[in-house]
Amino acid sequence: xxxxxxxxxxxxxxxxxHAHAHGHDHDDHEESFVSKYIFSMDHKVxxxxxxxxxxxxxxxxxxxSIIFRMQLAWPAEKFGFxxxxxxxxxxxxxxxxxxxxxxxxxxxxxxxxxxxxxGGLSGTFSNLLIPYQIGARDMASGFLNMLSYWFFLVSSIIxxxxxxxxxxxxxxxxxxxxxxxxxxxxIPGSKLGMTLxxxxxxxxxxxxxxxxxxxxxTVINLRTxxxxxxxxxxxxxxxxxxxxxxxxxxxxxxxxxLLLIFDRSFNTSFYLSDIYIGGxxxxxxxxxxxxxxHLFWFLGHPEVYIVLLPALxxxxxxxxxxxxxxxxxxxxxxxxxxxxxFLSFIVWGHHMxxxxxxxxxxxxxxxxxxxxxxxxxxxxxxxxxxxxxxxxQYTPAMLFSIGLVSSFITGxxxxxxxxxxxxxxxxxxxxxxxAHFHIVMGLSAIFGMFAGVxxxxxxxxxxxxxxxxxxxxFWTTIISAxxxxxxxxxxxxxxxxxxxxxxxxxxxxxNLVDIxxxxxxxxxxxxxxxxxxxxxxxxxMFRGEKAPQNPWKSNTLxxxxxMAHLHGNWPxxxxxxxxxxxxxxxxxxxxxxxxQTIPLSEGxxxxxxx
Amino acid sequence: MTLLxxxxxxxxxxxxxxxxxxxxxxxxxxxxxxxxxSDADNNLMGxxxxxxxxxxxxxxxxxxxxxxxxxxxxxxxxxxxxxDLLWDANMYLITFIFIVTNCFLxxxxxxxxxxxxxxxxxxxxxxxxxxxxxxVPAIALSFIIIFxxxxxxxxxxxxxxxxxxxxxxxxxxxxxxARYPGKDGKxxxxxxxxxxxxxxxxxxxxxxxGNDDILVxxxxxxxxxxxxxxxxxxxxxxxxxxxxxxxxxMNCVPGMITFFKFKPTKTTAQMRNDPYVVExxxxxxxxxxxxxxxxVEFDYxxxxxxxxxxxxxxxxxxxxxxxxxxYKAWLQKQKPVKTVALK
Numbered sequence: 001x002x003x004x005x006x007x008x009x010x011x012x013x014x015x016x017x018h019a020h021a022h023g024h025d026h027d028d029h030e031e032s033f034v035s036k037y038i039f040s041m042d043h044k045v046x047x048x049x050x051x052x053x054x055x056x057x058x059x060x061x062x063x064x065s066i067i068f069r070m071q072l073a074w075p076a077e078k079f080g081f082x083x084x085x086x087x088x089x090x091x092x093x094x095x096x097x098x099x100x101x102x103x104x105x106x107x108x109x110x111x112x113x114x115x116x117x118x119g120g121l122s123g124t125f126s127n128l129l130i131p132y133q134i135g136a137r138d139m140a141s142g143f144l145n146m147l148s149y150w151f152f153l154v155s156s157i158i159x160x161x162x163x164x165x166x167x168x169x170x171x172x173x174x175x176x177x178x179x180x181x182x183x184x185x186x187i188p189g190s191k192l193g194m195t196l197x198x199x200x201x202x203x204x205x206x207x208x209x210x211x212x213x214x215x216x217x218t219v220i221n222l223r224t225x226x227x228x229x230x231x232x233x234x235x236x237x238x239x240x241x242x243x244x245x246x247x248x249x250x251x252x253x254x255x256x257x258l259l260l261i262f263d264r265s266f267n268t269s270f271y272l273s274d275i276y277i278g279g280x281x282x283x284x285x286x287x288x289x290x291x292x293x294h295l296f297w298f299l300g301h302p303e304v305y306i307v308l309l310p311a312l313x314x315x316x317x318x319x320x321x322x323x324x325x326x327x328x329x330x331x332x333x334x335x336x337x338x339x340x341x342f343l344s345f346i347v348w349g350h351h352m353x354x355x356x357x358x359x360x361x362x363x364x365x366x367x368x369x370x371x372x373x374x375x376x377x378x379x380x381x382x383x384x385x386x387x388x389x390x391x392x393q394y395t396p397a398m399l400f401s402i403g404l405v406s407s408f409i410t411g412x413x414x415x416x417x418x419x420x421x422x423x424x425x426x427x428x429x430x431x432x433x434x435a436h437f438h439i440v441m442g443l444s445a446i447f448g449m450f451a452g453v454x455x456x457x458x459x460x461x462x463x464x465x466x467x468x469x470x471x472x473x474f475w476t477t478i479i480s481a482x483x484x485x486x487x488x489x490x491x492x493x494x495x496x497x498x499x500x501x502x503x504x505x506x507x508x509x510x511n512l513v514d515i516x517x518x519x520x521x522x523x524x525x526x527x528x529x530x531x532x533x534x535x536x537x538x539x540x541m542f543r544g545e546k547a548p549q550n551p552w553k554s555n556t557l558x559x560x561x562x563m564a565h566l567h568g569n570w571p572x573x574x575x576x577x578x579x580x581x582x583x584x585x586x587x588x589x590x591x592x593x594x595x596q597t598i599p600l601s602e603g604x605x606x607x608x609x610x
Numbered sequence: 611m612t613l614l615x616x617x618x619x620x621x622x623x624x625x626x627x628x629x630x631x632x633x634x635x636x637x638x639x640x641x642x643x644x645x646x647x648s649d650a651d652n653n654l655m656g657x658x659x660x661x662x663x664x665x666x667x668x669x670x671x672x673x674x675x676x677x678x679x680x681x682x683x684x685x686x687x688x689x690x691x692x693x694d695l696l697w698d699a700n701m702y703l704i705t706f707i708f709i710v711t712n713c714f715l716x717x718x719x720x721x722x723x724x725x726x727x728x729x730x731x732x733x734x735x736x737x738x739x740x741x742x743x744x745x746v747p748a749i750a751l752s753f754i755i756i757f758x759x760x761x762x763x764x765x766x767x768x769x770x771x772x773x774x775x776x777x778x779x780x781x782x783x784x785x786x787x788a789r790y791p792g793k794d795g796k797x798x799x800x801x802x803x804x805x806x807x808x809x810x811x812x813x814x815x816x817x818x819x820g821n822d823d824i825l826v827x828x829x830x831x832x833x834x835x836x837x838x839x840x841x842x843x844x845x846x847x848x849x850x851x852x853x854x855x856x857x858x859x860m861n862c863v864p865g866m867i868t869f870f871k872f873k874p875t876k877t878t879a880q881m882r883n884d885p886y887v888v889e890x891x892x893x894x895x896x897x898x899x900x901x902x903x904x905x906v907e908f909d910y911x912x913x914x915x916x917x918x919x920x921x922x923x924x925x926x927x928x929x930x931x932x933x934x935x936x937y938k939a940w941l942q943k944q945k946p947v948k949t950v951a952l953k
Contacts, residue, residue, distance in 0.1 A: 098920045173917045179864055180847040180918060186783065187919045273865030276805040276812065277783075277846045289848055289863055323722070324730040332740050354850065355861045356868040359766035363759050370751045370758075377747040378740065380711060385739070387718040389731040393647045394655035394723065402659065402719055409711045413704035416751075420758035422765065423697055426682075426690075426857045429850060429915045464645040475658065482666065487673060493681035495854035497915040500923035506913070507906040511680055511893045539630060545643060585730040592729055607734050 039150075041142030044565055046149045047127035048460055051453070054120025055537070057156055059530075061111035064104045066527050071096040073513075073520035075502035090168065098501045102171035103189050105499055109174030110197070111159065114204055117307040117445045119152050122208075122246075125310055125452050126215045126239040128459060132558035133233050135224025135575050137568040140217040144210045151207035155200045162196035170197035173499060175300070178271040178292050182263045185278035194264070198257050205254045212243035212250075219243075224557070226577035230334075230608040231596065233556050233581040234327060237334050238313025241341040242306050248345070249302040256295035263287070293355055297348035304441055305344040309337060311448020312379060312408075315401040317581075318455050319383055321554045322398035323390030324592050326582035329382045330608055336375035336382075343372045353421040354428050362421045369419035373412070380409050391585070391592070395552065396470025397455035403478045404447040410482075411440025414489070429499075432492025438485045450477070453537070458551055462563050463544030469536040476529030483522030487515050553593045555581050560597055580608035649726055656723025663716035667709065680893075682854050683886050686910070686931070688873040689765045690857035696757055703750065769871040774837040777830070779912070780811045781842065781849035781862040784921035786912060787811055788830035792822030792946050797841070805845065812845070813949045822946040829928040833937035834877045842868045852915035853929065855881075861916055877931045882908045 037045060067082055078094035085091065090100035127145065131138050139145045162169040171189025172181035176197065184191040219240045223232075232240075259270040263284075271292045272284035320327040327333060349357065349365035383405045392398065414436040417423050427433060450473075457465045494512055496503055503509035503516070550559040557577070561569050575597045583594035600606060633644075685694045722730075778789040778797055789811060791797045798813055798820015805812040813820045832838050842851050844862040851870070852859045860870040881887055887908050895905040914925035932940060 098923070102917065102920070102922075177848055177916075183847070186847050274802045275846055275864050276802050281803045281805060285865075288865055290866075324724070326732065326734040328733065329735045329740050331735070332744075354859050355848075356863050356866055359762065362766070363762055366758055366762065367755055370755050373751055374744060374747050378744055381743040382740075384711065384714050384718060385733075387715070387722055389733065390718075390722045391724045391728055391730040392652065392656070392719065392722050394652050395647055399655060399659075402715065405715055406712055409715070410708055413708050416704055416754060417697070417700055420696070420700065420754060420762075422693055422758045422761040423700060425765070425859050426693065426697075426854060428859055429852075464643075467645045467647070467651070471655070475662075478662070482669070486669070487677070490673060490677040490680065493678070495682050495852075495913075497852065497913060499917045501920075502923055505924045506911065506926065507894055507898065507909075508911065510897045510901075510903075511890070513897060515677060515680075535626065543630070543634065545645060551645065582734065585732050587732055 039146060041138070041146045042565070042567055043127045043131045043139050043142070043145060044460070046145055047124050049149050050119060050123030050127060050152065051460065053153055053156055054116050054124065055534070057111050057115040057160075058120065059534070060160060061108045061116065062527050062530060064108040064111075066523060067096060068101055068104045068108070069520040069523045071101060071501070072503070073516045075504055096501075099168060099171060099188055101501045102173070102187070102499065103169045103193070106171050106173055106176075106189070107159070107163065107169050110170075110201075112442065113174060113303065113307065114201070115152075115156055115159065117441075117449070118208065118246075118303070119156075119204070121307065121310050121445060121449050121452075122215075122239065122242055123149070123152060123211060124449075125235070125314060125456070126211070126243065128456060129233075129235050129558065130215055130218050130239055131222070131569060132459065132561065133236050133556050133581075134219060134222060134227055135557045135570075135577065136218060136222035137570075137574070139214050140222060141214055145214050148207045148210035148214065151203050151210065155203035155207060158196055158200035158203065162193050162200070165192050165196070167191040167193055169193040175296060176260070177296075178260060178263065178289050179275055179277075182260060182272060183275070183277055183282075190264075195261075198261050198264075201257055202254060205250045205257075208246050208250050212246035215239055215243035216247065224574045224577060227596075228608070230331075231577055231580045231606070233313075234316035234330070234333055234337070235310075235313040237337050238309045238316070241337050242309045245302045245306050245309075245341055245344060249299040249306075252295055253299035256292060256299070259295070260292065290352075290355055290357060293352050293357075294348070297351045298345075300351065301348040302344045304437075305340055307441055307445045308448075309340065311404060311445045311452075312337070314448045314452040314455070315383070315404050317556070318395075318397045318401045318451050319386050319405075320582050320584060321455075321552050322393045322395055322401070323387050324393065324584045325386055325390045326580075326584055326607055327382070328385040328388075329378070330580065330582060332378055333382055336378045339375040340372060343368060343375070347372060347419075350419055350421075350424075353424050359421075366419060366421050370416065373416055373419075376408075376412055380405060380412070393552075395454065396465070396467060396474055397451045397552075399471070399474040400447045400451035400454065403474065403481075404444045404451065406478075407439050407443035407447060407481070410486075411436055411438070411443065415440060426495070427492050429497055430492040431488045431496050431498055434498050435485050435488035435492060438488070439482075443481050443485065447478075450474075450533070455552065456558075457540065457544075458547030458563070459558050461541045461544070462547050462565070463540050463542075464547050464551065465540040465544060466536050469532055473529060473532045473536065476532065477526060480522045480526030480529060484519050484526060487519050491515055553591075555583060555593050555595045557596055560595060579606050582607050647724070649724070652724040656720045659716050660720035663712065663720075666712070666716075670709075680890070683881070683884060683890065685855070685857050686874055686876040686881060687856035687858065688875055689761070690855075690872070691875070692761050692764075693857040696761055699757075700754060703754075765871075768869075769837055769839045771837045774839050774871070775832060776839045776841065777832070778811075778841045778843060779851050779862065780845065781851065781914065781918075781925075782810075782845035783847065783919050784914070784925040785827065786851075786914075786925070786927040788826045788927070790824040790826070790941065790944070792824055794819055794822055798823050798949060800843070802845070809949075811843075813947060815949045817949075820947070820949045823949070824941070824944040825947050826944065827927070829930060831930045831932050831937055831940045832874060833934045834874050834880075834931050835934070837871055837873050839869065839871045842870070847918050848916050849914045849918050849925070850916035852913045853910070854913070855910050859915060874931045877933055878908070878910060881910070881931070 082091040083094040090097045167188045170193045180186050262268040269284035269287040271289050272287045275282045347369040350369040353362045577596045578599045585592045685691050780787040796819040799817040800812045801814040802812045842862040844864045849862040856872050858870050858872045860868050910929040912927045
């Protein structure tokens with residue numbers, strides 16, 4: 001290991017000399033605009049590219065959610081807004097078309113899960129923080145990293161372009177279960193729209209794999225001197241495990257999608273059997289949609305943790321820094337990240353208790369799924385204990401981190417219900433599930449992402465975001481988020497199925513109108529309050545206050561690089577690490593933080609070692 | 611109209627721009643750094659977080675008070691009563707965890723809000739504490755797992771009762787058909803290639819045991835107190851047969867037959883007199899009156915609960931639970947499908 005590191009050091013030294021020759025601030029002045037900002041191989045630029053693309057995709061998905069929420073609260077009501085957004089074809093007289101409704105929920109889910117919370121979250125922060133926090137000049141392969149972003153952008157463009165075709169985009173739900181997704185006769189969205197969805201996702205998977213391989217290799221090989229695995233910040237641990245999950249599970253989604261492409265285009269029968277549709281029996285026999293479900297959820301469940309773990313890592317870092325205390329139970333936190341990562345591969349069947357899968361297999365998945373509650377509980381308790389007797393500095397990032405812990409608990413506990421196959425029978429595919437995964441996965445991951453943006457904005461754009469707007473954004477967001485998703489539990493208790501265009505065709509749901517109205521009103525408030533974030537984000541990017549060296553008085557290595565976008569990150573030699581990342585308020589030190597680059601004094605314990 | 615919107619947006623942008631200019635200038639004058647967190651900020655945010663906790667819990671109890679009564683009525687099936695029991699136990703447990711942990715979180719957030727005069731306590735780990743909150747959840751979970759699996763195995767066990775009533779639910783875009791085995795007690799074989807306008811569920815016309823099968827649409831009947839075995843098939847895409855009042859659900863998958871068994875404990879008539887249901891229907895009918903819809907009586911209903919296409923939201927069939935005698939009388943009146951005639 002050590003010889004390897006020194007070899008890399010030499011390589012970097014060459015780089016450094018080059019940097020010196022041109023002065024510190026204008027390291028890359030000879031690069032053209034195109035190579036610097038567009039086809040850049042620099043991890044910081046790529047990180048910003050991912051973030052801005054994800055923000056745009058997030059806005060698209062959010063507007064969609066407002067359209068279908070308006071339909072759900074006020075069905076048959078005419079809205080100029082809906083007509084303006086969707087035109088006469090899908091929003092005639094301002095009433096949403098039922099097929100378009102399904103398309104909107106499908107693309108909303110797809111964009112949020114993959115493009116915002118996978119590409120956006122992992123892509124932004126793994127890229128930004130892995131080289132910075134482990135003390136590397138850049139990713140192991142800048143070229144693959146660049147490709148990763150460009151594949152991501154192409155897949156985003158294809159996904160968004162599918163909104164503009166005449167049959168409408170894919171509309172079989174984000175889980176695209178065949179035969180609905182395989183048969184163009186079944187739903188208009190399964191014509192060209194589904195083809196585009198599959199192409200877009202295949203490209204997305206390539207992007208994700210290129211990124212993840214790079215993250216893993218970088219973390220394993222390019223750690224600077226002294227950066228032992230037990231000294232890594234928890235962000236890096238989370239990104240590493242996330243990347244491993246991605247590498248192991250996304251190829252399965254690719255095969256899942258490929259077989260679906262074959263069934264759709266080449267008349268194979270992987271997922272199809274005994275089907276009569278469009279006035280004729282199909283030739284396909286012998287396939288099974290259950291196979292698709294297994295393949296899909298073999299990715300689908302790790303995907304939940306691919307979304308969540310980076311957010312948890314980011315939060316660990318921010319809660320510790322802002323509480324001015326070491327993260328409580330550093331080793332237990334690593335252990336629980338690893339346990340969650342491992343368990344996430346053997347729980348996928350809990351999405352399938354009622355699909356016709358053998359019930360005995362279901363009971364195995366009940367057992368494994370409920371086990372995951374243990375490391376999750378450890379994480380939640382450790383966060384809370386980290387705040388205990390802290391000296392909490394309320395940056396907007398810290399507020400969002402607390403929001404994350406709250407939503408992680410609130411949404412997590414209902415997972416205990418849904419993991420239990422017996423209890424799942426009656427709430428499976430109802431709004432109870434919608435409430436559960438939006439709170440535990442959606443809110444937590446989005447809160448983590450916001451926390452990360454507020455905390456690392458200085459490293460992303462060298463400027464500070466506006467604090468007061470950040471506060472406003474946090475409060476409006478958390479209030480409206482709970483206002484949207486908490487009432488959905490009660491819809492689920494009343495048995496309302498998800499993906500219903502309207503609930504008005506069942507008298508048993510007639511007394512739930514006001515719940516749907518509350519949800520939609522909060523959704524609209526929540527969406528508008530994201531405007532506060534967008535203003536703050538884009539304004540601060542150009543006009544925010546100049547960032548100082550280490551605004552949050554943090555220990556990690558990214559704050560030891562100059563506040564400039566240097567190619568190679570450190571103008572001189574790479575920093576050497578002497579301690580873990582969490583020496584906050586350590587007794588006997590004059591400041592309440594000790595950066596990782598400060599050598600241990602005589603007889604001093606290294607935190608990560610025990 | 612559009613012009614007005616554009617104008618208003620432009621004005622807003624200009625106003626925002628001016629506002630930021632003012633903020634920027636005043637910042638320069640005061641030479642403070644806006645982003646720095648002062649003790650006043652910490653105090654304010656810490657207090658807000660405490661207030662938020664109170665509002666959050668208030669909102670929770672308000673919702674429970676107002677909306678919990680709109681939950682599905684108590685289960686009308688034998689296994690459903692056990693499901694409800696387990697549900698309640700789990701719900702109390704997680705509500706407790708939800709409230710207690712959120713209280714700790716926001717209380718600490720308030721109590722330990724930062725102050726420039728104080729220093730945090732260096733407290734990196736405590737093995738005993740960590741062991742405690744690994745072991746306690748593990749014990750609680752093992753109870754949840756044991757009871758959950760016990761009931762699950764009972765519910766999913768293959769039906770044995772000789773007297774059981776077998777009914778096939780046939781799903782297609784976007785309706786349900788129920789098929790009864792008829793006098794011979796045997797459901798006839800099916801073949802999807804034989805589906806046609808007059809043979810909607812694809813009866814195999816070469817199988818005589820299907821000749822007396824009975825097909826029902828829009829509404830089907832089952833007897834109370836007997837084990838009902840539902841066999842599910844689908845013609846086109848995945849559907850899900852969801853009978854929420856019985857705590858019963860199973861997907862209908864093209865190419866295979868799926869099962870769910872349950873024993874109804876209350877007839878439709880009994881259910882209509884159940885105090886919980888009476889109260890619920892009163893509210894429902896009050897709401898319907900507001901929307902100029904006619905009043906309705908309680909009915910059990912079968913819903914589709916797996917996205918299946920444009921009219922997914924309206925794929926339903928009523929279900930009547932009869933007394934044994936009423937059920938027999940109803941069944942007598944149904945005409946057999948006469949597959950022989952289809953040939």
